[in-house]
Amino acid sequence: MEKQTYSYDEAFQSSLEYFQGDELAARVWVTKYALKDSFGNLYEKNPDDMHHRIASEIARIESNYPNPLSHDELFDLLKGFKYIVPQGSPMTGIGNEFQVASLSNCFVIGFDGDADSYGAIIKLDEEQVQLMKRRGGVGHDLSHIRPKGSPVKNSALTSTGLVPFMERYSNSTREVAQDGRRGALMLSVSIKHPDSESFIDAKLEQGKVTGANVSVKVHDDFMQAVVNNTPFNQQYPINSANPTVIKEIDANVLWKKIIHNAWKSAEPGVLFWDTILKESVPDCYADMGFRTVSTNPCGEIPLCPYDSCRLLAINLYSYVVNPFTKDAYFDFDLFKKHVAFSQRIMDDIIDLEMEKIDRILEKVKSDPESEDIKLTEVQLWEKIKRKTAMGRRTGVGTTAEGDMLAALGLIYGTDEATDFSEKVHKTVALAAYASSVEMAKERGAFEIYDTKREAGNPYINRLKEADPKLYQDMAKYGRRNIACLTIAPTGTTSMMTQTTSGIEPAFSCYYKRRRKVNPNDPEVRVDFVDEVGDTWEEYFVFHHKFVTWMEANGYSTTKHYSDEELEEMLAKSPYNKATSADVDWLKKVQMQGRIQKWVDHSISVTINLPSDVTEELVETLYVEAWKSGCKGCTVYREGSRAGVLVSASKDKKKEDEETEEKQEKDKKCFCYTEVSVRPKELDCDVVRFQNNKEKWIAFVGIMNDRPYEIFTGLSDDEDGILLPKNVTEGKIIKNVSEDGSKRYDFQFTNKRGYKTTVEGLSHKFDPEFWNYAKLISGVLRYGMPIDQVIKLVSGLQLNSESINTWKNGVERALKKYIPDGTTIEGKQCPNCGQETLIYQEGCLSCKSCGYSRCG
Template sequence: MKSTTSIENESLKSYPEPEVSEASKKYFNGDTLAAEVWKNKYALKNGEGEYFERTPDNMHKRIAREFSRIENKYPTPLKEKEIYALLKNFNYIIPQGSPMAGIGNDFQISSLSNCFVIGVENDADSYGAIMSLDEELVQLMKRRGGVGLDLSSVRPKGSKVHNSALTATGIVPFMHRFSNSTREVAQGGRRGALMLTLSSKHPDALDFTKAKRDTTSVTGANISLKVDDEFIKAVKDHTQYIQQFPLNSEDPKLTKKIKAEDLWDEIIEGAWKSAEPGVIFWDTVQRESLPDRYHKHGFTTTSTNPCGEIPLCPYDSCRLLAINLYSYVKEPFTEKAAFDFDLFKDHVHKALRLMDDLVDLELEKVDNILKKIESDPEPDQYKNREKKLWTKIRNKTAKGRRTGLGVTGLGDMLAGLGIQYGSEASIILAEKVQKTLALSAYSSSVKLAEERGAFPVYDENLEKDHPFLNRIKDEAPEVIEGMKKFGRRNIAMLTIAPTGSTSLLTQTTSGIEPVFRIYYTRRKKVNDSSEVTGKQYFTDENGDKYEEFAIIHHKFRNWLSSKGFTDEEITQLKPKDLDKLIKDSPYRQSSSEHIDWKSKVKLQGKLQKWVDHSISVTVNLPEKTSREVISGLYMDAWEAGCKGITVYREGSRSGILVSDESKKSTDFQETIAPKRPEILDASVIQFLNNDEKWVAVVGLLNNKPYEIFTGRADDSFSILSKVKKGRVIKTKGKNGKNRYDFQYLDADGYKVTIEGLSRTFNEEYWNYAKLISGVLRHGMPLKYAVEMIDDLYLDAPTLNTWKNGVKRALLQFIPDGTIPTDNLCPNCKSPAMSYQESCLLCNNCGYSKCG
């Protein structure tokens, strides 16, 4: 069914990819990264790669039409134009991830849910039950959802089993199984995301905690330990702690006494070394969970989604939507700056309506998935498993109508108001904003219950004296009175989720995080010093000059403009100028490396009081941070009422962390490249350089890259577009210089020779290729060669895409695990990943593991 009140009635029209790139880049005011993220992740396109949206404006009209269609089913519907105005330009309301890509998208049969949790019935721990979980997580991930899975029902290592093994293998082998399944789904353009959790009460908790210590194990999953209050108190009191299995049994089959501090020290060691495991304060989660009051209806929370912001019961799911806080600052960066609470309240009411509409849209999507399963030609014995899975998800979605309304842009909101992030004033204001959101959302849900009906299992008696509702009662008793009369439309509705990709599109800070970096610099070599006259430049030790470009945070540019700087003047600012300006700006001491962790934890704890789900946030710490500081941080987070905590110590996930100092040497050792044979075997890799098809020919010596050639496929390389391997022959040309020819066998077994591989190079490409070939010939490990290529300062868009293509070509020869996958972007293969909001974000292409 199509809306009849459409803003723009037009037939579906396709656009060529170059036009989409150019138009979306213009839409984002020249921000290539934002344009590419939108085009690749959210623009409407079919399976053949045809684009049917030219800019995000087309996408926002598509989403507005669908929301309006659902609104028209109910009383007092929002108008399509009003919905479109809320979405337009990413100003106010932003559906995240799956909803943005999937609403109104008939080309994909996928879910609109960002996250799911699965589980076994009655804590079954048989192989059959565990294998069913493995199948279910794959089925969900292929529909785009991230999955959470608790392992606490799995028998601990050494337990008796009634099969030929005699004893159970424990938790860790199943961690590897689920991780590997996730990595398999992540291949071929799909993205898998998995959270594995375990209770601290489980006898295998220590093994679970240490499972990812070397950064090469369980790489397809995030892991978090669910610690209870009893455990935390035992750590503080230096006493013993009892583990048992089954966890909640009054007559457990296995009990184990441990020194609580021993397990705690391993948790801290893991956080210090590799940022995992995260910690979930499970008793706090359950005390504060409204859905858990409905445990008899199947709403017992067991795990969280991959980034920890949505604790869920098995087979429930959640959809995410964020409100851009910066857009509610009136006259930002001026003395008149103020937060528009009236507009904010109005928009929160409408945002919650749209979130409830999103539940209806998801139910439609699940129905389509069930129809697709029914029509599939495979035998019923296979189809029935997937059908049963989605039926359970549909029932739980309809029963609770759970939503995930959150915020983004807090860091820029504070700066726009002239308030320093992390200050006492910033925490007070942030709490006021989140409290306003919570009260307005719950008020809206009560109004929706009056108009549309309460969620099916709503029962006022089950929610008596709930701490979250008591806080609402103290601030807005009329909301609770309305709830007693009409009920509530949604079982739970608030979160603060990672907004990695979303923040690139809003061009703001992410979630409740501070700005990651206010600026960073790139350099481009110039051959003629006259070219940099009047411009900033850097001169290296060889006297070579490089023009410097500052990549500046969008809203800091706005502050500069408010101080009278023109775009041209901003472009010419040198790093030392920027550093001085930052000190005089509202962004002073407000980037992630400057934020005091105590203020970050205090902020999270204050906001958590007004979030009925949880908060995804990462505390970034300097490399020299001690284990004792991290231990104190975790204790402070528990005492502040946080539901979970994740830290990232700078450099802790870059590979092997501990080295033998005695083996280090500062002596310079010269290397001699092996002489090049006349003939080298070669592999051919195809890639895109902007919109052009290119190929890379990698010459191999002893099966390792020795040299590389690249060229455009529409020139003399066109014949290589379908060639996979051949050989490179080194000869002398008529001018006496070296010439490299490529030779391969065609389909009929005839030798085909392409003369002069360097023919299509322009000078800059050729110089960089010679540099890369030189370091390869002298034996630089591929890991470091790729990192060197990634660090090349290439400002021209074509050079950047050429660089990415060369990296992809070389990465084909790196075995899995050689480069830690936490640092390697699965999209662009660049080792440019950083931690933001419990989420990995690629600073090269904008890929986000969980955004």
């Protein structure tokens, strides 16, 4: 029987009704989560269809075990995103026959020990890409790579250190995109590593490591050296009793650099590694392959090599009865019941993942490629399958913490609110572990469970003290899952639950939006006239649960409020002084530490700070996070992503001596100063893209780590440029003949070292393309900021349809080089109307509402 399909508009309109007019939620669901095939055909009309799909598959697995949950019971838990919400890959992939992909959100790869050969490093690169193409986010640690200058037994004689390999892994990540979804990567290194300072600085250099998050693994002895102002020894190998390299450093100097860079650019994040290892239940089995080595891209799942995890969130707001009234209370009985169901569902999803891995292996083995090409991917998935089966790791989490607290009349960040949050997460821990023990009775424990191994673990002993009967049962029957809990950033999931994200407070209770209007309409209200004379009506968009508070307290949700009225109303609400912009940051860190005691993995949380905070405050927050028992900490200072990358300059020493004040001034004032003379040979990136059905290619010449020139054209017709698919970089060679005429040749080197040259690059392009390429290259080489170059290209008034297609290609190729966080001045978000659009990895992203668009 042929499945029914829907147009985008049909699915959007149905979903818009489902989400009660919330356009953002409807578009997010249709775009990211509705079942579709590779041709874009939609097979689900609204989230009810998706939840029936997921419920059917989980019910199928449940039928293999005693006391199974039915399809209807599961659907009731999932529908409306009210109680239990599978996240990301599980939501997309469960029951999806159109996609051969994993259900895991997170993977870590690497080596359980030191492996610093070039072959090992390249193997990780290949494994990383193979996982990303199956929708997984990947993390791996670089502490195994020998430091720069170390002797090696090859033609190079000495090692290049960490940074070149950071770039390699980052570039591989940027190349992978599935259905418009970029790969996600976490790179980490131990503070003990002699190259850790270079690692910490790597992302400050223009265009470097743009495809990865970076975090430094900080150890207790380093923090003690910082506190005591004593020296600290770095070494390689980092865990060796007889290291080959020892380097004494000033711990405070390196710590200040971490703080400065985090203040300046929001990276690196900090992982308090000894806390992670000490608290980790899986590390009780470290000698059996479960030694934690890194985390997933957002840091909430520390993992051992070749383990993975799937995520699910419980909507805390839905357990508040009579929200925003004096009779509000939290239904702990229903909550504990649903936590147990969540743990059970997560265990079922492991079985579904094992089926998915079998499909992946079957697909790879049936591919027509030679066995040696397929070997790495086959071995990779076999290792992941084995580790998944051994530990049966799950990631039950929560979302809507901020709304839950407000609905109970508690102010986020106060001691009273934090006490209640800790009580909720203690309940999650005890109920989830009890469910895992119950499943061990019915389904069997994870295969290497050993009570004695876990006897000294602080987390397990915390559970033992809180519930002795639970511990007795666990010692008797075992546990189904090696680890159970996390708190992830729920991102787009929270848009569909229409709540705050993870344990975060509300971002804002309301924001202003504009709608263009006809000033001649007698019913219209004109609030704003822009620079070209267009007229706009302004109105406020409210946070969903703030609307619920308004309704519960007798406020009109249709009235046009003034700014003063809104401020007065907010002051009376439980959201007052409790949004991300004004919550007490130190209290937030302490709250994270309190909750972390009951989460066996980790917590992804960001401390949002205003732009004018000092580096000293950032340091205070990081130290408090360490003392409070947090496993990691990340800060984001408003605007810190913009201007992170240093500009190209003829005199680097002079640039380094410029004051911050002058650098800020230079960002606002564009001066036409030629940066350098073009050498005969220029390194080149190759950017491939598609306009409608045409395949295009762009050659982007790079000087001083920024675009210097760009040529674009067709890559697949008779007069176009044909290059092997694996070519992503090369050189552009400028040849000048005796008569002064110029010719540009493109040269690339294949894997075997042979050089191939495409001669006469200029002649491969339509004359119009060539002339405009020279125009754009001219402004690039004179140092015009990339976002302004794109704005210039976009504004060209051209009549030729082919030239306009060329414009789109130039814009798409250059967006890759815009520094993350660059603000788009004067342009409103099409969703919320705020002028808060920034570039993030070449895509537009709105800081106010989360809207994003690529391409």
